[in-house]
Amino acid sequence: MASKSEEALTSTVVFRLGTLGTLATARMTEALEPHELKPKHVGLLSILDAGTAASQLEIAQLMGIAPSFVVALADHLAQLGAIDRVRDPADRRRQVLTLTDRGRTLFATCTTIANDLDTEFVAELTAQERSGLRSVLRKLAAARGMPALE
Amino acid sequence: MASKSEEALTSTVVFRLGTLGTLATARMTEALEPHELKPKHVGLLSILDAGTAASQLEIAQLMGIAPSFVVALADHLAQLGAIDRVRDPADRRRQVLTLTDRGRTLFATCTTIANDLDTEFVAELTAQERSGLRSVLRKLAAARGMPALE
DNA sequence: TATTGTTATACTCTATAACTATA
DNA sequence: TATAGTTATAGAGTATAACAATA
Numbered sequence: 001m002a003s004k005s006e007e008a009l010t011s012t013v014v015f016r017l018g019t020l021g022t023l024a025t026a027r028m029t030e031a032l033e034p035h036e037l038k039p040k041h042v043g044l045l046s047i048l049d050a051g052t053a054a055s056q057l058e059i060a061q062l063m064g065i066a067p068s069f070v071v072a073l074a075d076h077l078a079q080l081g082a083i084d085r086v087r088d089p090a091d092r093r094r095q096v097l098t099l100t101d102r103g104r105t106l107f108a109t110c111t112t113i114a115n116d117l118d119t120e121f122v123a124e125l126t127a128q129e130r131s132g133l134r135s136v137l138r139k140l141a142a143a144r145g146m147p148a149l150e
Numbered sequence: 151m152a153s154k155s156e157e158a159l160t161s162t163v164v165f166r167l168g169t170l171g172t173l174a175t176a177r178m179t180e181a182l183e184p185h186e187l188k189p190k191h192v193g194l195l196s197i198l199d200a201g202t203a204a205s206q207l208e209i210a211q212l213m214g215i216a217p218s219f220v221v222a223l224a225d226h227l228a229q230l231g232a233i234d235r236v237r238d239p240a241d242r243r244r245q246v247l248t249l250t251d252r253g254r255t256l257f258a259t260c261t262t263i264a265n266d267l268d269t270e271f272v273a274e275l276t277a278q279e280r281s282g283l284r285s286v287l288r289k290l291a292a293a294r295g296m297p298a299l300e
Numbered sequence: 301t302a303t304t305g306t307t308a309t310a311c312t313c314t315a316t317a318a319c320t321a322t323a
Numbered sequence: 324t325a326t327a328g329t330t331a332t333a334g335a336g337t338a339t340a341a342c343a344a345t346a
Contacts (some may be wrong), residue, residue, distance in 0.1 A: 007255070007284070010196050010296075012264040013272050014174040016287040018189055019296060023163040023214075039168055040313090046160050057327060066315050071329060075230075092326040093322045107159070114162040122163050124293045129286050134157070136275060136283050137166040143225010143274045146160075146169060190336090207304060216338050220308060243345045244305040 002096070024121065031113045035106065036080060042114075044073050045107045048083065048099045055094045062145070082106050174271065181263045185256065186230060190215070192264075194223050195257045197234065198249045205244045234255050260284070 009015055021058040028039045043063055053059045056074060076096060077083045082103035088094040099107065122130050159165055178189045193213055203209045206224060210217040224247060227233045232253035238244040249257065272280050 006261060006265050007268065009192070010291075011199070011263050011284055011288060012261075012268045013280075013287065014178055014267045015192075015196075016284075016291055017167065017171045017174040018178060019171075019193065020287060020290055021167045021169075021174065022296075023294060024167040024171065024258055028164055030169060036161065038313090042159070042165075043169065046165075050160070053328075067328070068316080068330080069314055072314090073250065081156060087260040090325095091323070091327085095328070107170050111156060111159040114159050114165050115156050117164045118162045122290070124289060125286060129282075129289070130163075132279075132282055133163060133286050134161055134166075136279050137170060138161060139274060139279070140170055140272070141160075142182075144170075144173060188336090205304080217305070218307080218339080219337060222337090239334070241304085245305065 024117075027117050027121070028114070031117055032110070033065065034110060035113075036076075037106070037110065040069075041073055041077055042110050044070070044077065045082065045099070045103065045110065047098055048103070049107050054096045054098070056090070057094075059097070077103070080106070120126075174267075177267050177271070178264070181267055182251065182260070185259060185263075186226075187260065190219075190223055191227055191245070192257075192260050194220070194227065194230065194247075195249070195253065195260065198247055198253070199257050204246045204248070205238070207244075209247070226255070230256070 022138050025039050028042070031036060032042065040063070044059060047053055047059055047062055053062050056070045057067055060070045063070070073100055074083065074085065074095075080098060080102070085095045086098065088096050094109055122133070126135065167271055175189050178192070182188060182192065190213070194209060197203050197212055203212050206220045207217055210220045213220070224233065224235065224245075228235055230252070231250060234237065234248050234250055235245045236248065238246050272283070
């Protein structure tokens with residue numbers, strides 16, 4: 001019989017992604033606070049920036065969250081002046097969300113924040129390990145229908 | 151001036167770890183449900199298994215959670231018969247938590263569950279990418295004082 | 301007086317269900 | 324009657340604060 005080697009629990013990818021992900025999100029949450037944003041707002045902004053989805057329902061599906069939660073996220077972003085909500089003329093039930101100039105600026109700020117956090121977060125990795133990690137994470141994200149982007 | 155290239159927001163490690171981590175935790179949560187465990191219970195079990203900490207306060211610090219939350223997690227694990235709580239004779243304020251046989255069995259089950267999830271989660275990666283990913287994640291975890299273990 | 305654990309309480313995040321408007 | 328979005332409500336997860344026991 002083939003010896004199927006088992007990883008230690010803490011060495012599994014799902015466990016490590018879980019714990020490191022919690023940490024990463026906590027760091028993001030802190031760093032975003034001055035801008036009155038939470039990580040999920042950034043996720044929504046990134047979808048609008050990528051143009052992957054525009055209606056609230058599509059966004060909910062892409063983000064894996066409830067449509068009612070998208071309402072709350074969009075309410076907040078609209079209040080910050082980061083997005084516009086326009087009824088789709090072809091189907092007036094749909095709200096089409098688009099980034100405003102302010103939203104694009106805010107998104108750029110978030111990008112800088114994330115890059116700054118990254119610098120510290122991956123500090124102990126070699127340049128090779130870093131780019132390898134990014135490419136593997138991109139592959140995993142893409143395999144799960146997450147906007148892979150660049 | 152040096153041209154500091156910026157990653158797209160969604161390509162940063164902190165962002166990807168956040169989103170993939172949420173997904174990984176959701177999978178773990180589902181898979182653990184039949185065993186009446188949540189991911190945090192597993193985190194606590196893994197610390198006891200590793201012997202990194204035993205008192206509730208040490209555990210709280212290691213896991214980055216509130217001591218009162220450790221109480222709730224330990225209550226549940228004790229109720230399942232997975233751990234023993236013994237007052238430290240040297241300092242009767244401290245509760246020393248130890249795995250029972252039942253706890254070790256349960257932990258082994260969790261290890262299998264995590265490995266099974268991993269198989270699917272990293273399915274689209276090459277063997278090289280997988281081991282590279284595990285080693286890099288271990289490095290990141292170790293740099294943050296998380297029990298790196300094996 | 302300081303520390304460990306516990307209890308009581310409250311807050312954040314997010315989902316479900318009921319509802320409105322449009323199709 | 325079905326669908327997009329909204330509102331009202333509720334639950335899970337977790338922290339803070341007050342407290343008890345021991346040091």
